[in-house]
Amino acid sequence: MYFEVGDRKIAIELNVRISTFGISVRRQERYERYGVECYWLVRDEVGQAFGQSILRKRWIEEFNRTMPPDSFFVNLPTFFFGILNPRQMVM
Numbered sequence: 001m002y003f004e005v006g007d008r009k010i011a012i013e014l015n016v017r018i019s020t021f022g023i024s025v026r027r028q029e030r031y032e033r034y035g036v037e038c039y040w041l042v043r044d045e046v047g048q049a050f051g052q053s054i055l056r057k058r059w060i061e062e063f064n065r066t067m068p069p070d071s072f073f074v075n076l077p078t079f080f081f082g083i084l085n086p087r088q089m090v091m
Helices: 021-033 044-061
Strands: 002-005 008-015 036-043 080-084
Touching: 008 021, 021 036, 021 044, 036 044, 044 080
Parallel strands: 008 036, 036 080
Antiparallel strands: 002 008
16 A cells, blocks of 8 residues: 655555565665655564564674674664554454
8 A cells, every 4th residue: 555644655565475575675675765664564474584584684784693682673774564463453
């Protein structure tokens, strides 16, 4: 879904099938090139895979394969995702 609010361009990606983290990151980079904020909504198993990929990427690139600090949070500053779990939704 794409929409604009004032000067902000915003996209919401709903990812219901497992795709590689690399593909999603490349899509995210394309959004950034066009000045679009993108937020990903993914199924639980996709979110778990994304989290593991982000953890591994940061562990290698930022922490040189050493233990991250206790305050470490599994995210990337330009890749935001939330996990959808329909079984836990309250109506």
